[in-house]
Amino acid sequence: MKILVSGGLGYIGSHTVVELLEKNYEVVIIDNLNNSHIEVQSKINRITSKKCTFIELDATDYEGLKEICKMHHFDSIIHFAGYKAVGESTAEPLMYYYNNVVSTITLARVGIEEKINKFIFSSSATVYGDGVSPFNEDMALLERTNPYGETKAMSERILIDASRANPDFNVILLRYFNPIGAHKSGLIGEVPKGIPNNLMPYITQVAKGIREKLWIFGNDYDTIDGTGVRDYIHVVDLAKGHVAALESVKKSCNIFNLGTGKGISVLELVNTFMRVNKINIPYEITNRRPGDIAVSYADVSKAQNELNWKAELTLDDMVRDAWNFEKNLKKHLVDSS
Numbered sequence: 001m002k003i004l005v006s007g008g009l010g011y012i013g014s015h016t017v018v019e020l021l022e023k024n025y026e027v028v029i030i031d032n033l034n035n036s037h038i039e040v041q042s043k044i045n046r047i048t049s050k051k052c053t054f055i056e057l058d059a060t061d062y063e064g065l066k067e068i069c070k071m072h073h074f075d076s077i078i079h080f081a082g083y084k085a086v087g088e089s090t091a092e093p094l095m096y097y098y099n100n101v102v103s104t105i106t107l108a109r110v111g112i113e114e115k116i117n118k119f120i121f122s123s124s125a126t127v128y129g130d131g132v133s134p135f136n137e138d139m140a141l142l143e144r145t146n147p148y149g150e151t152k153a154m155s156e157r158i159l160i161d162a163s164r165a166n167p168d169f170n171v172i173l174l175r176y177f178n179p180i181g182a183h184k185s186g187l188i189g190e191v192p193k194g195i196p197n198n199l200m201p202y203i204t205q206v207a208k209g210i211r212e213k214l215w216i217f218g219n220d221y222d223t224i225d226g227t228g229v230r231d232y233i234h235v236v237d238l239a240k241g242h243v244a245a246l247e248s249v250k251k252s253c254n255i256f257n258l259g260t261g262k263g264i265s266v267l268e269l270v271n272t273f274m275r276v277n278k279i280n281i282p283y284e285i286t287n288r289r290p291g292d293i294a295v296s297y298a299d300v301s302k303a304q305n306e307l308n309w310k311a312e313l314t315l316d317d318m319v320r321d322a323w324n325f326e327k328n329l330k331k332h333l334v335d336s337s
Contacts, residue, residue, distance in 0.1 A: 002026040002072055003246070004116075006059045006107060007080030008052070009036035011190045012122065012179055014044055015239040016078065018188070021048040023243060028072055030065075031081065032058040035193055043187040059103035062110065069114040076118040076246055077111050079104065082151070085197030086126065086291045089148035100151035101158070108162050112169050119159065120245050123175045125231070125259070125296050127153040133229075133263065136299035137175070137255040146291030156255075163253040170252060172245045177231035177259030177298050179238045181318035182325035189325030190235075200318075203270065204326035207279050214281055216266055218288035223295060227266035231259035231297035234313035234321070244309035259298030260311045273319040 003020055007013045008029030013036075020027050021044070029041070029052055041054045057064045059081035082100040083089065089096040104121070111119050126149030128135040129142030144150040156173050163171045180200040182189030196202040205211045219226035241258040248254075264272075270281055304310045 001075040002028065004069070004072070004074045004077045005029050005080065006077070006103065007031055007036070007082065007122075009033070009038070009040040009054070010080055012176070012235060012238060013078075013080035014040050014188045015183060015235045016080070016242045017044055017052055018047055018183065019236075019239045019243050020246075021050045021052060027052040028068070028074070029054045030057040030059060030068065032056065035083070037191060040188055047183060047185050047187055060099065060106050062106050065106060065110045066113070069110055069116065074114070074116050076120065077107055077116055078120045078122075078242060078246070079107050080122045082122060084124075084148065086146045086148050087289055088197055089151070090146050090290045093147040096147045096151050100148075101154050104155040104158055108159060108169075112162065112166050115168070117168050118170050118172075118246070120172045120174060120242060121155065121159055123156055123173045124149060124152045125175050125177045125257070125298065127156060127175060128296070130293045133295050133297045134261065134299040135257065135296065137257060137302055145293055148291075160253050167252070170250065171254070172248070172250060173253065173255045174241060174245060175255065175257050175298075176238060177233055177257070177296065179235040180232050181234040181236065181313070181321040183236060184321055184324075186324045186328035189322065191329070199266065199269065200322050201326075203273055203281055204322055206281050207273075207277070207323060208326055212282070214270065214283035216270075216283050216285050217292060219285045220288075221294040223265055225265050225267045228292060229263040229265045229295040229297065231262060232264050232269060232315060232318060233259050233311050234318045237311040237313050241303065241307070241309050244303075244307040248307055250306075254306075256303040256307060257298040257300050258303060259300055261298050261300040263295060263297035264315060269315070269319070272315050273323070276316050276319050277323045279323075
């Protein structure tokens with residue numbers, strides 16, 4: 001089978017491409033390199049001893065996508081190409097709505113026109129809004145607390161309607177919780193451009209001395225220690241969840257949570273990082289960040305029962321692999337200001 005992976009050089013996309021190649025799928029990556037790095041392609045090839053095809057293209061480019069799909073005759077599309085930072089989406093909503101929603105519409109349109117019958121979408125737990133955890137796939141979605149979450153919810157509705165209108169267009173919506181960690185090789189991981197918007201790369205950059213200290217946004221939530229609680233999942237487990245979705249025989253549109261089913265507070269994560277890696281992380285508490293909620297973790301029983309998938313790696317694995325990747329980075333491709 002030949003798979004089109006949009007955003008395949010990004011953090012989650014690159015780990016998924018590794019898992020696909022190791023299961024002998026043929027992969028073509030499109031990526032505009034807005035928040036990824038061309039060097040990742042050679043690292044994927046090195047890890048797998050196999051080659052993937054890379055084409056620099058924006059996923060909103062309809063004509064470019066049509067040309068690629070006519071050339072390659074894909075069996076499935078996995079769509080990762082979206083901006084993903086909650087705080088940035090609040091500051092730059094139009095950028096998020098255009099990129100995240102238009103790319104979904106464009107890829108779905110081309111997929112339907114070219115008779116690509118499976119579409120796997122990179123969604124998010126943020127679609128649940130400020131609801132009560134554990135979140136399950138049958139819950140009514142509350143109003144989202146940030147534009148990023150709204151773009152994911154809008155994209156889900158678009159894909160659900162597209163699947164209903166086109167019975168051969170089978171969609172799987174994967175609602176991620178909080179991916180962290182890196183490949184055990186230390187070759188690929190999360191390398192944001194600019195100041196990290198996500199917690200783990202900020203922690204590892206503090207550990208490496210690139211950042212002076214970690215800022216923790218709020219310690220007055222109704223949680224075990226006042227800091228936000230999230231369901232952290234190892235990115236390799238998340239990548240394997242995409243392979244399980246790809247290999248399922250689900251028809252129409254189906255939704256699955258991908259998480260561990262356990263909530264961990266920010267301070268618990270920081271303390272685990274320090275314990276496992278034997279390194280101190282100076283931090284300071286500051287005000288809550290707009291758009292954040294107190295607690296978010298998954299009910300993962302549906303993915304376990306219907307996809308035969310569950311997260312296997314521990315929090316210790318996550319923090320160890322994240323730090324191993326950071327230590328192995330010879331050149332930082334980020335603004336250290």
